[in-house]
Every structure is written in structure tokens, then in C-alpha cells.
Amino acid sequence: MKRLLDSDLELVVESNFIYLPLLFDLEIEKEIQTIFRPGKQIENSVQPDLKTIIKLKEKYFIKALNLYSLLENYEVINAYDYKRLRNDCLLKYQLTGEVDGIFLDETLRIILFQVMPHFIRKNRGLIRKKLSDEEIMDLINKKINIPGKYHKNAETFQDVEPLRKILESLENQTHSFKPPENGILTGRKLRDWVHDAVQVNVLKGEHLRIAKALKTRKQFSQAKPEHIATLLYIADTRALEIDGFGFTRNNSYKGEYFVYKRTKEYVLKDYYARSYLFPECRVAVSTYSPYKPFVIEKYKHPFLLGHKTGQEICMKDFVPPNEFKAENVIRTLEEGLTAMRYGYNGRKRNGYHSLDKMWVHIPTIDFEDYRI
Amino acid sequence: MTDTEVKKTLEIDEAEKLLPLVLEIIPGHAAEGLIDIYEPGSYEGKSLRKLCDRTLNKKNLSIEEQLIVEDVNRQLKGGKFLSRGQEIEGTALEYAVSEQTEAGEKYLYVPIRAIKPQEGGIRTDD
Numbered sequence: 001m002k003r004l005l006d007s008d009l010e011l012v013v014e015s016n017f018i019y020l021p022l023l024f025d026l027e028i029e030k031e032i033q034t035i036f037r038p039g040k041q042i043e044n045s046v047q048p049d050l051k052t053i054i055k056l057k058e059k060y061f062i063k064a065l066n067l068y069s070l071l072e073n074y075e076v077i078n079a080y081d082y083k084r085l086r087n088d089c090l091l092k093y094q095l096t097g098e099v100d101g102i103f104l105d106e107t108l109r110i111i112l113f114q115v116m117p118h119f120i121r122k123n124r125g126l127i128r129k130k131l132s133d134e135e136i137m138d139l140i141n142k143k144i145n146i147p148g149k150y151h152k153n154a155e156t157f158q159d160v161e162p163l164r165k166i167l168e169s170l171e172n173q174t175h176s177f178k179p180p181e182n183g184i185l186t187g188r189k190l191r192d193w194v195h196d197a198v199q200v201n202v203l204k205g206e207h208l209r210i211a212k213a214l215k216t217r218k219q220f221s222q223a224k225p226e227h228i229a230t231l232l233y234i235a236d237t238r239a240l241e242i243d244g245f246g247f248t249r250n251n252s253y254k255g256e257y258f259v260y261k262r263t264k265e266y267v268l269k270d271y272y273a274r275s276y277l278f279p280e281c282r283v284a285v286s287t288y289s290p291y292k293p294f295v296i297e298k299y300k301h302p303f304l305l306g307h308k309t310g311q312e313i314c315m316k317d318f319v320p321p322n323e324f325k326a327e328n329v330i331r332t333l334e335e336g337l338t339a340m341r342y343g344y345n346g347r348k349r350n351g352y353h354s355l356d357k358m359w360v361h362i363p364t365i366d367f368e369d370y371r372i
Numbered sequence: 373m374t375d376t377e378v379k380k381t382l383e384i385d386e387a388e389k390l391l392p393l394v395l396e397i398i399p400g401h402a403a404e405g406l407i408d409i410y411e412p413g414s415y416e417g418k419s420l421r422k423l424c425d426r427t428l429n430k431k432n433l434s435i436e437e438q439l440i441v442e443d444v445n446r447q448l449k450g451g452k453f454l455s456r457g458q459e460i461e462g463t464a465l466e467y468a469v470s471e472q473t474e475a476g477e478k479y480l481y482v483p484i485r486a487i488k489p490q491e492g493g494i495r496t497d498d
Contacts, residue, residue: 119403125473126394126407128436243403261401267457303492315492334400339492342454351492 001070001077005191012054012061013180016068018190019054019061032060056184067179071197082198089199093166093213094157094232095206100213101255102235103220107287107324111247111259112136114326119245119261119333137227143242146226146233154228158221163214170207246282253288260284260296261333263340267372268302270346270355276370283313283336285329291320293336300365302344302351307365314352315339393464393480394471395427397453399443400487406433406440409479410464420464424453424484444486451488460484 004011004020012019022028035053052063075082089095102108113133122131122139131139177197180190203210220228234240238249244262260282267275282296293313300307303314313336321328344351349358353365390412398405408427415423428441453460455467468480 119401121403123404126409128404128407128434128440130436245403313492315490318490334488335490337401338487338490342487343490343492345491 002081005187005194007187009187010059010184011187011190012056012182012184013067013190014051014054014063014182016066016179017063018065018067018070020064022053022060022062070194071201074194074198085195085198086202089202090206093163093210094153095209095213100209100216102231103216105255107255107257108234110324110326111257111287111329112140115259115329116242116245118330120243134224134227137224137230140230140240140242141226144230144233144240146229150229150233150236151225153232154225157217157228157232158223158225160214160217160221163210163217166203167207167210167214170204170210250286250288256286256288258284258286258296259329259333261337263337266341268344268346268355270367271349272356273346274356275372276355276367277372278340278370281340283333283340285332285336287324287329289320289322289324291322291324291328291332292318293332293339295340300353300367301340302349302353302355302365302367303339304365305352313339315343316350391470391478391480393423393468393482395423395464396481396483397424397427397440397444398483398485399440399447400485402440402443404440405483405485406437406444415464418463420455420460420462420467420482420484421453423464424460447486447488449488451486453484454487455482455484 010021022032032053036055054061054063070077113136117131117136120139120143122136123129177193177200180193238257240246244264245260247257247259250256250258261284262280262282263278264280266278268278269275278301279299281299283293284296285291285293293315295301295304295311295313296309298307298309299311301313304311305314315335318335321332344355346355349355353367355367357366357368358364392412393410393415395408395410396405397408406427408423408430410423428444433441460467464482465480467482467484469482470478471481472478
């Protein structure tokens with residue numbers, strides 16, 4: 001089918017049916033001669049007005065597919081092409097899955113407007129004041145260089161008129177497509193028509209989403225375009241980092257994040273007061289339970305069991321919170337950071353491993369390479 | 373200066389000792405803390421801990437500043453003041469670094485963190 005639609009082959013459309021050219025073959029030629037003898041045309045028993053074979057410009061065409069059947073089944077006939085067309089169509093109106101959701105994502109709002117302000121520098125000089133959501137968005141814009149394409153997308157996003165028109169026509173059932181006119185056309189022309197029709201169908205299928213998106217966009221139509229661009233950037237990347245604080249998508253659970261804070265380099269001392277320089281790592285907590293602090297990178301530390309990624313930090317008297325709230329995220333991150341940077345006591349050798357080598361039979365993690 | 377520099381490598385020349393002192397007490401791992409300014413002559417000879425106590429007991433704080441003080445006090449329940457990676461002792465000058473405002477005015481800056489200890493790990497040898 002794809003080859004047919006990508007070709008310059010001449011086809012005929014007649015009463016919503018596609019007619020393909022008949023092969024030039026002697027046997028077929030004979031049969032056609034018989035059929036086209038006066039009064040001998042094959043009648044279609046289901047739709048008598050439709051001929052099985054038609055002759056146009058001295059060429060014969062045979063009835064093949066119903067145009068609407070092709071459209072309805074295009075997703076199965078050419079899954080790749082359908083997906084591409086669908087994505088293009090949704091992108092054109094900034095209707096991709098994540099985009100509108102991000103504006104109503106309560107988890108993200110908590111991270112951006114309640115957790116992040118605790119960990120990033122907001123004020124200049126001596127004054128300490130709480131920033132409004134809008135001021136936080138301004139601050140993010142100052143600190144993050146948002147690529148130009150998101151500013152363009154923001155314009156599309158805030159222009160509600162095209163969506164309003166689509167919705168209106170969908171509701172009035174006027175948003176439709178006309179079948180191609182009867183007659184000869186090339187495979188490519190038919191393909192263009194199919195593509196347009198598929199996109200109209202996509203929009204029809206997204207009726208509910210369009211209505212929802214329009215509502216959200218009207219709500220944000222007065223927002224600063226640069227704020228919209230930032231949110232579109234986040235919707236796309238699902239990650240952001242400012243001043244060592246950041247969040248990134250949790251790939252295991254849709255709509256969930258890992259919120260993290262970098263430790264910077266730090267020094268721990270062993271039993272003999274010798275110093276060990278630890279590299280920076282990201283202490284994180286998931287927005288999906290369990291809300292326990294862990295280290296994102298492959299890392300070793302007396303409070304981590306092994307030397308690998310995603311290890312939980314072993315902490316004393318720490319009861320993980322049981323719900324996702326800004327203050328719980330802040331407290332958990334703080335406890336994790338404090339444990340990593342200040343929790344090890346060289347004299348007590350607390351933790352799974354001690355910094356200085358002990359004469360034990362069980363091999364443990366070695367920290368000699370961190371000695372300074 | 374990074375937190376990893378444990379030693380007091382802060383050298384302030386004699387002229388800089390006459391600068392105002394800006395103290396910032398930061399709760400836990402927050403980015404910002406409570407700021408206080410001590411004019412030259414008002415902080416020399418006083419221990420840094422005393423200056424911290426005085427700053428935390430200041431009156432007429434804004435609501436935001438009061439919240440920071442609450443947070444600092446919460447951290448200090450069983451916690452301690454740390455500056456430049458170690459527990460504070462001695463005078464402010466031992467921890468101060470010289471900085472300057474955008475307008476070019478110089479001052480001495482001491483960041484102090486109030487950290488509630490989190491003793492990690494399951495095994496203790498004591």
C-alpha cells in the first residue's frame with residue numbers, strides 16, 4: 001500500500017472507490033474484450049451503480065479498495081506512517097500528551113514552587129522574602145537558558161484561536177473532509193488526500209483532549225510567554241537543575257520524579273583523623289513511595305552497602321514520611337545530605353564500612369583512593 | 373572557597389579587619405539564611421557563637437526571617453553550628469572571607485550552617 005501511495009501510478013477514484021490499473025496481459029486483454037462487448041458489462045450485485053472494471057482514456061481500471069475503509073484501517077495498514085501523521089498533527093497544535101498535563105501537574109507544582117525555593121538562592125543582598133509562583137518562574141528563566149524552539153511553541157500554545165475553531169467545527173460536525181473528485185489521479189495525490197483525512201480523523205478522536213487543552217490554555221493565556229516556554233521545556237525534558245538542586249523523570253512510574261540535591265565535594269575523617277575527599281553526588285528522593293533518600297550515581301560511602309547506582313542511604317532513627325508533601329521532601333533530602341556529609345564518625349566507625357582498613361576477613365569497600 | 377577546605381586558610385589583612393561583618397545563619401542545607409550585619413568595632417573580640425545567638429535573638433524580624441529562625445532552631449535541637457566544614461569556635465574573623473557588593477563595597481562574610489546531626493549506619497564499634 002505504501003509503495004502504491006508513494007508512486008506516480010495513475011489511479012482512478014470513482015464513487016469513493018479506488019480503481020487500480022489492470023495488468024497488461026494477453027489473457028486479461030481477452031477477458032476484457034469479452035466483458036466490454038456491448039451489453040456484457042459485469043454488474044455489481046451489491047452496488048449496481050458501481051462497475052467492477054472501468055475504462056478511462058483507453059486504459060482499464062479494476063475496483064480495489066473503498067477509500068473510507070482505507071482511512072478507517074490506516075492505523076493497521078501503515079502503523080508507522082499513521083503514528084508519524086498523528087504526532088505531526090498533535091505537535092502542530094501543541095497537543096502532545098505531556099504538554100497540557102504539565103500545567104496541571106500537582107507534583108511538579110510542589111517541586112517547583114515549594115521544594116525548589118528552599119534549595120536555591122532567590123534573593124540578592126540582605127532582604128529575605130518569599131517569592132510568588134510568578135517570581136519563581138522569573139528566577140528559573142534567569143538561571144536557565146531555554147532553547148528558542150520552546151519560545152516559538154509557547155506562541156502556538158497561547159494562541160487559542162485555532163483550537164477553538166477546531167473544537168467548534170467538531171461540535172457542529174462540520175470538521176470533515178471531502179473525498180477526491182471522480183477521475184484519474186496519481187498515487188502521490190491520493191496519499192496527500194489520505195494524510196489530510198487521517199489528520200482530520202486524529203483531531204476528531206482527540207475531541208475531549210482538545211476541549212480540555214483549550215480550557216487550560218485559556219487559563220494560561222495571560223501568563224508570560226517565557227513562563228509558558230519554560231513549562232514546555234520541562235514538559236519535554238522532564239528535568240531541570242538550578243544551583244545543584246534539580247529533578248528528573250522517574251522512568252519506572254509515569255508522572256513521578258526523582259528530586260535531588262548535589263552534595264558538592266566534602267571531606268570525611270577516619271579513626272586516625274586522616275582526611276578523605278569524597279566526590280560530588282546527587283542525594284535524591286522519589287515522589288513515589290518509599291520516600292527514602294538514596295544516591296543516584298554509582299557511589300561508595302560508609303553508609304552505602306555497595307559501590308553501585310541507586311543505593312539507599314543507611315540512616316539511624318529515620319522514619320520515612322508516608323506521603324508526598326513539600327516539607328517531607330525537604331526533610332528527607334536534608335537528612336540524606338547531612339548523613340552523607342556529616343554523619344560518619346571516624347572514632348565510632350559507624351556504617352557498613354569504615355574509612356580506614358580494618359583487619360577483617362570479609363572484604364569491604366575500600367576508600368584509599370579518596371585519601372588526601 | 374569550598375566546604376572541603378577544612379583548615380582555616382582565611383587570611384584577612386589588617387586593613388580588612390576594619391570592614392563590616394555579614395553573618396548568614398543557614399538552616400540545614402537551605403540556600404539562604406538569616407543575615408545580620410555587624411559594624412566594625414562591634415564584633416571583634418566576641419566569639420562567633422555569641423554573635424550567632426545575638427542574631428537569632430534579634431527582634432523586629434520579618435515573617436520570612438522568623439520562619440528561618442524557626443528552621444534554624446529546629447536544626448539546633450541536638451544539632452550544631454558549622455562553618456567551613458567544621459564546628460564553630462573562636463572569633464568570626466577566623467572564618468571570614470572578604471567579599472564585595474555589586475557597588476564595590478567590601479565586607480567580611482561568614483556563612484554558618486545549623487545542622488541537625490544524622491548519624492547514619494547500622495554498625496557501631498563502641
